[in-house]
Amino acid sequence: MKKIIVSVLFLALSIGSFAQSEKYVNAMKAGIAAIDSSFKNPQSMLELANKFERIATAEKNQWLAYYYAAFCQVNYTYMEEDKSKVDAIADKATTLLDKADSLMPKNSEISCVRSMIANAHMLVNPMQRYMQYGAESASQLEKAMIEDPTNPRPYFLKGQGLKYTPEQFGGGCKTATPILETALEKYGIFKPASDISPNWGMKRVQALLEECK
């Protein structure tokens, strides 16, 4: 009898943990699926950021939850019209990303989001901040390219940045196109590690290339 109880309990526990993991994956999948449609709605982007943060806080050791929370926060800063609020939100994104980084160090995807955060800080006052944050943003992308040469996202971000840089500053479609094409090539080969691993950006690259035609 004792044996049975122990084995039942054991079974129950293992089912429990398995179920939780499934719950995690499902919650993540639902969140990730909602990201695309949130780009036009700051409130829903913030809701997603909070949602991923809830998952991250409950799970404690899932770097992807922290990663997506930071990713949504930084995207939210791009939508925030009151520039005086951006630094605080971007700092929050950094805090989340630091936690992701401690669980999954030297990750190319994390470096990509760090570059986006630096960019957000820069956009508050580009004239004054270009020297500091522009350099930080670029160096994070270069780091990301080295950390995972197959990752298309640093190329996407670099190309996107160039496309929106005025021509007299060395940007524009001409310089952006070859990099965006490299990104597209890499998207073609790239296989995300799991269903919930980062796999965003390809559509955006295609749209940018279309605009540059």
Place this chain on the structure above:
Amino acid sequence: MKRLFLGLLFSTAFASVAQVNISGKMTDNKNKPLRGASITIRNSYDGTTTDSLGNFSFTTSEKGAQVLEATLSGYSTYEKNITIAGAPIILNISVKELITELKAVVITAGAFEASDQKKTTVLSSLDIVTTAGANGDVVGALKTLPGTQQVGESEGLFVRGGTATESKIFMDGNLVNNFFYSSVPGFATRGRFNPFLFKGTVFSSGGYSALYGQALSSALILESKDLPDRTEADLSLSVIGLGGGIQKLTRNKKASWGISYNYTNLALAFAFIKQKQDYFHTPVYHQGDANFRIKTKSGGFIKYYGYVSWNKLGFRTDDVDSIGLKDAFKIENLNTYQNLNWKDKLGKGWKINGGLSYSTNKDDITSELQDGNHVKQVISNPREYALKNFNVKNRAQYAQLKLVLEKKIKGINVVRFGGEYFYSEENTDYTIFNGTVFKQRINDNLVAGFAETDVYITNNLAAKIGGRLEHSAIINKWNVVPRVSVAYKFKDNSQASFAYGMFYQNPERKYLPAITGSNLDYARATHYILQYQRTPKDRVFRAEVFYKKYDNLFKTAYDPNTSREVVANNNGYGHAQGFEIFWRDKKSVKNLDYWISYSYLDTKRDFLNYPGSIQPNFATAHTASLVLKKFVLPWKTGFNASYNFASGRPYFNLKYNSSTGKYYIADEGKTINYNSLGFSLNYIPSLGKKNPKAFTVWVLSISNVLGQKQVFGYNYSSVNDRKVEITPAYKTFVFVGCFMSFGIDRTQDAINNNL
């Protein structure tokens, strides 16, 4: 057992079905709805985010005793134990707004701040260097702000009716004694400090903190930069000299060091731009400096900056007392400055800011009366001619130790206290025409203690209350002064601030030692400042009214023992009152940034050898500036212009009546209005290039573009009634220079270190 197992299954099934709705509204303590707050059941996935009306609603499958959390940055965290049983839960959440540095009102009465880090600053650090007419001089840019006078015949900041010696300059908390190059008759010498050294500048035209003393009018507080972003070498080449330096960031980005050297020689510039003076020693300057900065574990810094600076110049001007004779003036100066500063967090809300500085100054001045062939003339009658031949050897050293401790108490309220010790020693040998040497030694030990507190009553109401205790060996008395300032933020984010403070100061060294038997006290100023400021996006409007009362100002008398004018008593007094307006606008005209400042000043004082209370010759009623900045992106060029205006200043000839033993006004008048248009252009060809090898800035700067006549005052002959205008050394000055920095790109290193 079976039953238990079934029970387990049943309860799990039940749990997965039971969804309980939790809803409500979140507001602050003033019932204002809060948007964007995160509502969570602790350690679960369940929760939501409040909408623009503060409403929230979500369902949860958690059950039993749980903790509901609501968080929003800038507000207190809400936590509530709830029991989820089945019935919907409705919660009205009210949280308190936290008093945070980001939201709290900042006391701005009397102060202009230039910084890139902090909010509510009116200027950026770049503004200091890109203001036309400022010629890259820290003080030059400040002269376009309200409160300052357009004094061109001597250096320093003349603020709200105060003399230049009433303004003190501090670097990382420590006093800088010889901020400007040594005085030269008829000139406003430049500051010795490169404006690029500083990340923050606070220019206070009154009512400043108890941490600073010995300045009746104004404090200019400069904060040096932290670590550079990367290792860099730079090179500069201009019509007035060349320089170069290197700033090295260590691999771990925790420390940096740098050295630089600058050589200035005005020979080339003087060949093209005619000078009023006839130079027999072209001005030559050498300056070498060094620095290191170490970031500590807790994010603090240990910083060192020091320089050695040498310069020499000599020129002749027409002698005011005669026709055909010349005054030949020569100065050689050696100045050294060392400043070590430690700023750190000590844990448990304690912070420390300690500084140690040491500087030396050596002036060798020769003055001669010469004939047309540049031969020294010693004319013994009248004696005034003979006295034009003299030598001054000045040797001075200064040391300062300052320690400030800060403790955070409850929220962002802060208590700050500390002390400083200041040692100064000045030895002057004054040799007159007949070889007689007058030796003076002025020695001072000054100790001070201070304490102040920053109190935040709400995010909209803050006060700074402090006091300072001081003792100087020269006066040999203790003094205690109060300093208070208050700021209130209105609903529309505009704010009003008030500042009150008392300030004490010692006599100027050149009037020391005091006449025998004088029982001196400190000179005193009391400030009252009321300010209103509105800062809508990309605009700043600021208006300030002030009243300043001077008591115990130093009066001087002729000392027959040393043939000098020295301090005699504290019978002087005075006042200054006025209003000032500042308006900056980056929005109205696209890509154009401009500011306007206007100051009205009404001041009179009786001090030094003044025969009574009169408007001093360094103060005028109306001063105004217009500064324009426009960056044309396609041309990669910034255009800067500034126009400064000041109404005429009074001038007078004070003569000594030996029978009454008093001075009287023998002649007086008012100078013409001062007008000056400055223009500068910065061209940055490498702008926007990805990974440029060199970052180059070309600078063209023209002072007094229109060649308008400027008269700063008059020199009077001491033997007859002749008077001669004091005018600038040149009408228009053109500066062309090229500044290059070579960033040694360390990206690769950074990557390698991280992999």
